[in-house]
Amino acid sequence: MTAAVTPADTRYRRGLELLTTVGGAAGAGFENGLADIAPGLARLTVEFAYGDVYDRPGLTLAQRQLINVAALTAMGTAAPQLRFHIDGALNVGVTPAEIVETIIHMSVYAGIPAALNGIAAAKLAFADHTDLADPVTTVAEPGDETARERYERGLEALGRIDGEAGEQVIAFTQVIAPDLGRYIIEFAFADVYSRPVLDLKTRELATVAACTALGTAAPQLRVHLHSLLNVGGTREEAVEAITQMAVYAGFPAALNGITAAREVFAARDAEAAAH
Incomplete structure (x- = not known):
């Protein structure tokens, strides 16, 4: 039987x-x-x-692996698991260049040391896959761009991606740390966000996952939930990215992420109703 x-x-x-x-x-x-x-x-x-x-539906395996790479890079406490998910990303069709760009993107949210450690893990993983394409992404130099032009390019990107939420962040820095606001505009948006390979939705999914996993960046998570929706992501994708972080950062981090998402969705609904 x-x-x-x-x-x-x-x-x-x-x-x-x-x-x-x-x-x-x-x-x-x-x-x-x-x-x-x-x-x-x-x-x-x-x-x-x-x-x-x-x-679960809502994200592809490739998207799930990239947000794992982002979150584990940002957390900086799980090198073997980061290596496993870099290999996993390659196994489900993510390119080496996409992995590298995701890790570089984390330099904005978790710092350059975290990104350097992530790149070290990626380098080891790529060495074991001898059939891979060159992961190096060549970024065109802006030519004779002035400091003012770089700033304006970053400011335009911030407004387009983060919208009013991002502009409020910059305004907040002006009282005591205006240079910090300038660095956000120039480094995060003029330099990093403008790099090729990853589209804006992928960058924002990675950012939402990382800010959720870090557990120390609730205001920034709310900003980037707005950003994800601004660049074509859906509420369902946002919830899926946060839910997945229950596996990698624990249920408290995921619950806090869902609280932030609820606030953002309610604010956008209220704004839509007002118009």
């Missing part, structure tokens, strides 16, 4: 299939590494992270 398949078995099988798709041989052998000490944690990871969260 054939044993009945339980819901837990279904979640496990679905999760193991997705884990293998993402992780390849490392994913298939994931449980073996924990079998001697925490087999329960291995099964919970397969069932919850992959059987439940990864199986």
Whole structure:
């Protein structure tokens, strides 16, 4: 007599299939590494992270892997897992250049040391994939652009991407730290956001994931939830990115992210109703 398949078995099988798709041989052998000490944690990871969260609609596997790379780079506390998800990104069709750009983008939100550590992990991963294309992205020099022109280009990008929420951030800095506001405009928006390879929606999904995972940037998370919606992202995509962070940064971080999302969605609904 054939044993009945339980819901837990279904979640496990679905999760193991997705884990293998993402992780390849490392994913298939994931449980073996924990079998001697925490087999329960291995099964919970397969069932919850992959059987439940990864199986949800709303984001592609490539998007899910890029936001993992962003969040783990920003957190800076999980180098082996960052390496695993860089490999996972490659396994589901993300290009080396997209991975590198996602890590560079994190220099704005988690600092240059975090980005340098992320690049070190990517370099090791790429070395094990000898068939990869060159990940180096060449950015055209702005020619004879003046400091004023760079500033104006960044200011235009900030207004287009962050809208009023971003402009309020810059206004806030003017009272005590106007140079900080200028650096945000020039470095974050004129330099980093203007780089090729990643579209603005991907950049904002990565930013929402990172700010959620960091757990220390609620005002900035609200700004970038607005930004994601401004550049064509949906509320569903925002919620999916935040929900996924429950796996990597814990439920408190995800719950705080959802609180921020609720506030942003309500504000946009109120604004729409007023018009």
